[in-house]
Amino acid sequence: MSIPAIKTENLRKEFGTQAAVKGLTLQVEQGEVFGFLGPNGAGKTTSIKMLLGLVAPTSGTGALLGAPLGDRAALARIGFLPEHFRFQEWLTANEFLELHGELLGMDSRSLYLRRDELLERVGLIEFRHKQLRTFSKGMLQRIGLAQALMNHPALVFLDEPTSGLGPCWAQACA
Ligand SMILES: Nc1ncnc2c1ncn2[C@@H]1O[C@H](COP(=O)(O)OP(=O)(O)OP(=O)(O)O)[C@@H](O)[C@H]1O
Ligand SMILES: [Mg+2]
Known part of the structure; x- marks a missing residue:
């Protein structure tokens, strides 16, 4: 057990x-x-x-x-998407995920790999150089979900995970 x-x-x-x-x-x-x-x-x-x-x-x-x-x-093995995320809105999507990867103590190689993998996964790769202040509510929710998965967590807490999400996004829309 x-x-x-x-x-x-x-x-x-x-x-x-x-x-x-x-x-x-x-x-x-x-x-x-x-x-x-x-x-x-x-x-x-x-x-x-x-x-x-x-x-x-x-x-x-x-x-x-x-x-x-x-x-x-x-x-350190846990991911968390808060209900009310205080995003650093002056950062780009890339910089935001890099900051969280650094806070998690990830080495730069795995951090950049994971950042790109997750931006693809949440359908935001083309917005990687845009500041978060230009993101819609659903886009912020998606970058928040990516943040929660940065460290390949063993356990993820998602508070209101579907808030702001459209019916179809990322790979689901392909
Ligand atoms: N920091 C706080 N100080 C005082 N009361 C609080 C605090 N945080 C939560 N509460 C109260 O505790 C109760 C539970 O709040 P909580 O945010 O956990 O509910 P919830 O189930 O997440 O609600 P929702 O579905 O609206 O997100 C509420 O009555 C709320 O007013
Ligand atoms: Mg709540």
Whole structure:
């Protein structure tokens, strides 16, 4: 039996007197695609942020890829597309992916290879020299998806992955 990708036990988050997540117990196996559905304000984003070590749980425990929440070695193996990405809009698509590759500690050869592979994959190769401030909402979402996959992550968190995407894009349109 392999180590679960995600495991939580009674994770809870309170903001002041309000409980945003009321005891999340969950196990997701490696190789599984797990969709997290719920009404607005249900606590989906807060749960993801707790798993990523961005929000401290009020109580409960969890593990990613067998390591306790917040473990830096495990986080280096993870990709993340935030719900509200603060893009560095003055960068070109190329520069944006290069920056994230550098932040991930990738060597320049694999970084450039992966950058080009992902720009192709999300259908933005022809816009590689354009600044992100000129991108439409869906184009920003696609470059955000590429960013989340830069480090060949073992586990990817996509918060609202289809937001802004058209019905048909990249290879799906070919
Ligand atoms: N930093 C914060 N401070 C105070 N309250 C917060 C904070 N972040 C989230 N909340 C509250 O926690 C609850 C859960 O919010 P969260 O963003 O996790 O919901 P969600 O399920 O992702 O919603 P949506 O579908 O709209 O993205 C909401 O009531 C929200 O107002
Ligand atoms: Mg959300």
